[in-house]
Amino acid sequence: MNIIEAFKVTRNLTNSLCKPLKIEDYTPQSADFASPPKWHLAHTTWFFEQMILKPFVKDYEVFDSEFSFLFNSYYNTMGKRIASHERGLITRPSVDGVYEYRAYVDKHIEKLLSASQLDKAVSDLVVLGVNHEQQHQELLITDIKYTLSRNPIHPKLYEIAYANTLQETEALEFIDVGEGVYTIGSHKNEFCYDNELGHHRVFLENYAIANRLVTNREYIAFIEAKAYTTSKYWLDDGWCFVNSNNIKHPLYWEQEDHTWYVYTLAGRVLLNLDAPVMHISFYEAHAYANFKNKRLATEFEWEVANAQFHWGKTWEWTNSAYLPYPNYKQGEGAVGEYNGKFMINLMVLKGSSVATSPNHSRPTYRNFFSPETRWQFSGIRLAK
Amino acid sequence: MNIIEAFKVTRNLTNSLCKPLKIEDYTPQSADFASPPKWHLAHTTWFFEQMILKPFVKDYEVFDSEFSFLFNSYYNTMGKRIASHERGLITRPSVDGVYEYRAYVDKHIEKLLSASQLDKAVSDLVVLGVNHEQQHQELLITDIKYTLSRNPIHPKLYEIAYANTLQETEALEFIDVGEGVYTIGSHKNEFCYDNELGHHRVFLENYAIANRLVTNREYIAFIEAKAYTTSKYWLDDGWCFVNSNNIKHPLYWEQEDHTWYVYTLAGRVLLNLDAPVMHISFYEAHAYANFKNKRLATEFEWEVANAQFHWGKTWEWTNSAYLPYPNYKQGEGAVGEYNGKFMINLMVLKGSSVATSPNHSRPTYRNFFSPETRWQFSGIRLAK
Amino acid sequence: MNIIEAFKVTRNLTNSLCKPLKIEDYTPQSADFASPPKWHLAHTTWFFEQMILKPFVKDYEVFDSEFSFLFNSYYNTMGKRIASHERGLITRPSVDGVYEYRAYVDKHIEKLLSASQLDKAVSDLVVLGVNHEQQHQELLITDIKYTLSRNPIHPKLYEIAYANTLQETEALEFIDVGEGVYTIGSHKNEFCYDNELGHHRVFLENYAIANRLVTNREYIAFIEAKAYTTSKYWLDDGWCFVNSNNIKHPLYWEQEDHTWYVYTLAGRVLLNLDAPVMHISFYEAHAYANFKNKRLATEFEWEVANAQFHWGKTWEWTNSAYLPYPNYKQGEGAVGEYNGKFMINLMVLKGSSVATSPNHSRPTYRNFFSPETRWQFSGIRLAK
C-alpha cells in the first residue's frame, strides 16, 4: 500500500468507526483519561495540519485558527491548549464542522502527496500521522465504550460484542526459553516509534511463558477465592487501589443472581467464560499471577518469545516499567514530545487487542499505561 | 390565563429557549452546579409524569421506565438516581427522544386537564409543575451560558446580549423605612412555594434601602481600589474563596488593554458600564457593601420596601440566611423535598432577573444559593 | 473581683487546666479545627502582648519577636502567620519556654494594672483579653479531648468524667411564650462581645420551648429507629455529611455487645443514659427535632425564654444563622476581626457547657460554629 493509499484508508477507517454514533455521543468526556470522539476526529486532523501543512505547504491557509488551541493534546512546544479534562465542554465547533475540517485537511494532504517529488521529511511525517491516527482509533473505541458504560441504560453501538466472542480454549502450557543474550527493539527497517529504537541486547535467564491468555473462567476462580480481599496477593499500591475504589471484578462486569454479565459495545451481554479476561489493571494482573504462584513476563521476555504463541486479542501487561532503551534519542521539537516525556510511573503492555487497528501491531511495539488503567482491552499472560 | 393555557405556554417557552442550540450543546455538563439542556427538558417532563400522570391517570403507560432513573434530580423518596455531576454523560436518549418524551407527556397532561371534572390535587400539582419548569427555564439559561463561556471561541447563541444592555442610571438615593411590626410571606391567595408560607410578623428597626442596583461602573471603582486584595472588606470565608479561586472580578469579565469585556449569550462584547453588576457571589456583594460603608438588606427589609423601588434586572443578594419561617410546614412525600431540606448554608436572594421567566416573580419569592454562587444573574442593592 | 484579680484568676486557671498534661500532649494538632495546648497557652499570652503591652507600654521589650508569627491566630491586620493547620509542627519553643513567656507577660500586665491611673482603653482590652482567654480555656478542653480520643489506648486525663455524670431527669415539658415584640442583645452594662450589641427588637409569634435538654436515652431511641439512615429527617447537606463521614452516633460513642460506651477525659466509660446528649452536629440536632415532630428554637426564642428553664450543661444548637444584629458595628483594627468576619455559614449556639469557664456565660452570649461541628459540648433543646 503506497503512502497515499495508507493515508486514505486510515482516514476513512476513523470515519467508519464513528458511523454508529449519534451527534449526542460526539462531545461528552466521561473521564480525565478519555477524550470525546469529536476531539479524536479533530486532533488527528490537527496533527496533519500542524506538523505537515503549516510547515511544508507554501501559503497554506489554516482551516480555522482557533482549532490549534482546541485540538492540541499535550504538545507544549505547540503553544497553549485547553486542559485535557475540559474537552467535553467544547460543544462548538459542531460535528459537521469537524468533518469539514477533516475533508479540508485531507484534500490538502492528498494534494501534497500527489506531488511528483515527495520530500522525505513530509512522507515520514505522514507515516507518523497515519500511525498516530491509528492509535487514536483504538482510543476512540475504548473511550466511547467507557462513556456509554456510564449510562445506566446500557446503550448498544454495534451489533456484535466482538471482544466477548473471542475464544482462548487451548490447554494452558508453558513454553521454555533458554538463557542468553537477545536483541531487543526495532532496526527501523519499517515504521516504528522512537521508543522502539535504541536497538540493543539484553541477557535473559531461563524462563517460561504461557501459550495463551488467562480466561474469564480462570479469573472467576480468583474472584471466588476471595483474592480481592486477601492482601498477600497484592502490591501495596494495588491493595490501596482496589480498596479505595471498591474494585471487586474487572471493569464492565456486573453480577446478578450468581451470573456474570459484561457491558460491551453491543450492550450488556452474558459473560463468555472462554474469552480472555480483559479490562483489568496491572494491579489485578499482578495479583492474579501471584495467586497462581506465577509472575508476569518482562517486556523483553515477551518480545523474545512472541513467535512461539498467538497474541492479538488483548494487550498484555508486562512487569516492565516504561523506560528508555539504551541509546534512546528523543526527537527534536514537537515530535520529540511523542513518547519520551511519559517515561515514568507507567508499565509496558505488549501485543495488541481486538480494538487495535489493522497493521498497527508488531512484536517490538511498546504500549504504556499507568498501573490503574482498566478501560483499555488489557489482559494477562503468565510467566515463570 | 387558565391552567391549560399556562401549561402550554410554559412548555412551549422551554422549547423556544432551546431553539438556537445545536444538538452538540444539549448534553455536556460544565460544572457540578449546572445541568445540561437535555436534562432540563427531560427532568421538567419527568416531574409531570412522576407526580401527576403516574398517580392520577389510570392505566397510564410511562414513556420509558428508565427515564425515572435518568431524570430524577434530588428526590430521595422517588428512588435511585444518577449522581448529579454525571448528567453530562447521558448521551442517550437522543435529543429527539427527549422531545418525543415531552410531546408524549404534554399530550397526556393536556388530556387530563381537559377533563370536565378537574381534581384539585391535580390542578395544584400542574401549577407546581409549571412553576417548577419556569425555575428550570432560568437555570437552562444560566447553565448554557456557563457551558459556552468555557469554550475559548466564545460561541454566540442569541443576537442581543440583553443582560448587558440594561441601564441603571438614576442617581443613587436611599429610601427611609420606619421601625415597626411588618407582615412577611404569602397568604397563599395565589401560587407560592411552601417556603413563602408561614405568613408571619417581624419587627424592623429604622433602615434605608437604595433606589437602584450597583452598576458596573461603580463596581469597577471597587476593583480599582484594590478591594479584591484588601482583607478588611471581606468575610473570612469570602477572603479564602477569592484567594483560593484567584477571583479578581465578576464572572465572565475579561480585561484587555485596560478595557473590560464580558462574555454574554451573544458572544464576548464590551462591558456596558451603566448596566447593573451581575454574576457576583454573595461574598463580593458583601465586600462591596463594606467598601461603601453600607450593608446588604435583610430579606425582610427588602420585602417590606420593595414597592418603593424598581427591581427585576438581577437577583439581589440579601444578608439573610435561608431558614424556615415560623410555622413553616414541609409538604408530605416528594413535594416536601422541594425546599425545606436545603435550609442550611444558603443565602436568600430577592427579586428576579432578566433571565427569570415571565410571571415567575413576586415580592415574597425566596430564591436561595450558596454564598459562592456566581453563575446566576445576581447583583447588589445597598442598605444602611 | 477587680480587674487585676480577674486577670490573675483567669491566667492561673489556664495553667491549672494544663496540670494533668504530659509534655508530649502539648504540641500535636489532631484536626484543622483543633489547636495544641501549647498554642492556646502562647496565643492567649500573645494577645495581651500584642494588643496591650506593645501599644501601651513605653519601651516594652517583646519576649521573643518570632512569637508574633508563631502565635497569631487569624488577625490579618497583625501581619503574617503560620497556617492554622500547621500549629502541630511547632515543637520549639518548648513548653517551658511558653510558660516563661506567660510569666513574663503576666508580670508586665500586672505591673501595668497596678498603675495608679489606669487607662480606660487598657482596662477594656484587659477585660477583652480575659474573656478571650476564657474562650480558649473551653477550646483547650475540647481540643485535648479530641486529640486524646484519637489515641486507641483511651488515655485518661482527669479522675472524673464529669460531662457524663450530669443528670437531665425532669419530665419533658414545653413552656409557652406569647407573641410580641421582645428586646434582644446586650446593653453593654457589663462586658459583652461586639456581636451581642446592636441591642434591638424582634417580633416573636407564639412558641413553646422545652424545659430540659434531650438525653442520651432519648437519643438512643432515635438511633434505634434507624434515623441515621432515613433521609426524610435530614437536611440535604446533613444527609451528605453523615453518609460521607459514615456517622451513626454522637462523637466519642462506641457500641460493644449492645452496650454504649463513651470516651471522656477520664477515659472510656459506660454511657450515662440520663446525661444530656452532647458532641452532636447541628445536622443531628436538626434531624432529631424532625424525628420528634418538633424543631429547634431560634436564638431569639431561646434568649427571650431563657429565665424559664435551666441551662449550662451543653451548648444548645439554635436554628439561627450567625448574622449581624441590626446596627451591628465592627470594631476598628485587630479587635474588629474578633467576630464580624465570621458571619457566614455558621449557626448560633446559646447557653454554655460544663466546659465553659466560670463567669463566661450570659443569656445574650452568641456562640457560633459550622453545622458539622461535633467536638464541642453541644446538645439539643426542642421547641415547637
Next chain:
Amino acid sequence: MNIIEAFKVTRNLTNSLCKPLKIEDYTPQSADFASPPKWHLAHTTWFFEQMILKPFVKDYEVFDSEFSFLFNSYYNTMGKRIASHERGLITRPSVDGVYEYRAYVDKHIEKLLSASQLDKAVSDLVVLGVNHEQQHQELLITDIKYTLSRNPIHPKLYEIAYANTLQETEALEFIDVGEGVYTIGSHKNEFCYDNELGHHRVFLENYAIANRLVTNREYIAFIEAKAYTTSKYWLDDGWCFVNSNNIKHPLYWEQEDHTWYVYTLAGRVLLNLDAPVMHISFYEAHAYANFKNKRLATEFEWEVANAQFHWGKTWEWTNSAYLPYPNYKQGEGAVGEYNGKFMINLMVLKGSSVATSPNHSRPTYRNFFSPETRWQFSGIRLAK
C-alpha cells in the same frame, strides 16, 4: 563484631541520635511520609518483640499489649494498625515509656542472644532487626529534619551542618565501561535484603558514568538557565509536579538578596557551593541530566561501575524502576512484606548518604522512593 555487639551498638546509636531532641520533638508528624522520633524508637523495638521475642521466647510477657497496634508500620499479616498519617497524634505512651519499652526488649533480646545454643532463625531475625533499625536511623534523621524545617524559627539540633560541609571538587570526568554480560545482585554471603537476591546476569551496552556527583554550584547554573520553567527538560509528570507544587529549587533552599541559604540540622546556613546537590526529586535529577545532554545511569550500570568512583555522600537516583530481579522470591509471612509489595511506581537509588548508618551500605543495596521524594539526602550522578 558479633551479633550481640552489633545489636547493642545499633540500639545505642538510635538512642544517641535522639539525644539532642527535646521531649516536644518526639511526637509530631510533619507529613504523611515522615514519622515521629517516638514512633521510630518504638517501632524498631516492636519489630524485635513481635518477630523474635513473641515467637521464640517461651512465656515471654509482652511489655504492653497495646503497643502492637500503635507501632506496627505496614505489616498486614500482623493485624490492625493505626493509619500511618496519624502517628503524630499518639501523645501517650510518653517518651519515657518508650525508652522503658526499649530497655525491656533489649534486656530480653540480649538474654536470648547470650544462650549457649543460638537458633539460626533467631540470629537471622536479629540481623534483620538490626538492619531494619539502621534504616530507621536514617529515616529518623530525614524526618526530624523535615519537621524542624517547617518551623519558621529554624531550630538547631546539632552543632555542625555536616551535609553542607561536604566537598565534591574533582574535575568532572566520565569513566568508560565496555559492553558485556555482568552479574548483578548479592550472593548472600553477607547480610542483604531479599530484593538484592535473584543474583543474575545483565547485558550492558557501552556506557560512561561520572566520577563524581553534581554540585550545588552546577545545579545553580541549571536554575539560572530557567530550567524550572522550561518544559522540554522535564518528564511530563515532573513538569506537573514542579508546577503544581511551585518548586523552583531543591528542598530546604531559600534565596535572599541573590544569596542561597539552606536549612540544615544546624539551623539555616549559607549554601556551600562545592557540596553535592541534595534533597532533590527524581524529576529534578532527570531534568538536570537532560539539561546537560546526559542521562542518569541504570541501577545495573551503577552497580557494575561502582568500584571506579567514590560514593556515599548522597543517595543517587538511577533511571531504573524498582522491580523484582529474575528469580526473586518474596519471604513467607510478615518478613515477606518487607520489600516485594512496594515494587511499583518507585525508582531505585544506589549508594548511601551522610545520614546512612555505618555498615549499612554496599554496592548491591537497592533503596527505593517515589519520584517526587525530596526529603531524603538524594543527589545526581550523570551518565551517558
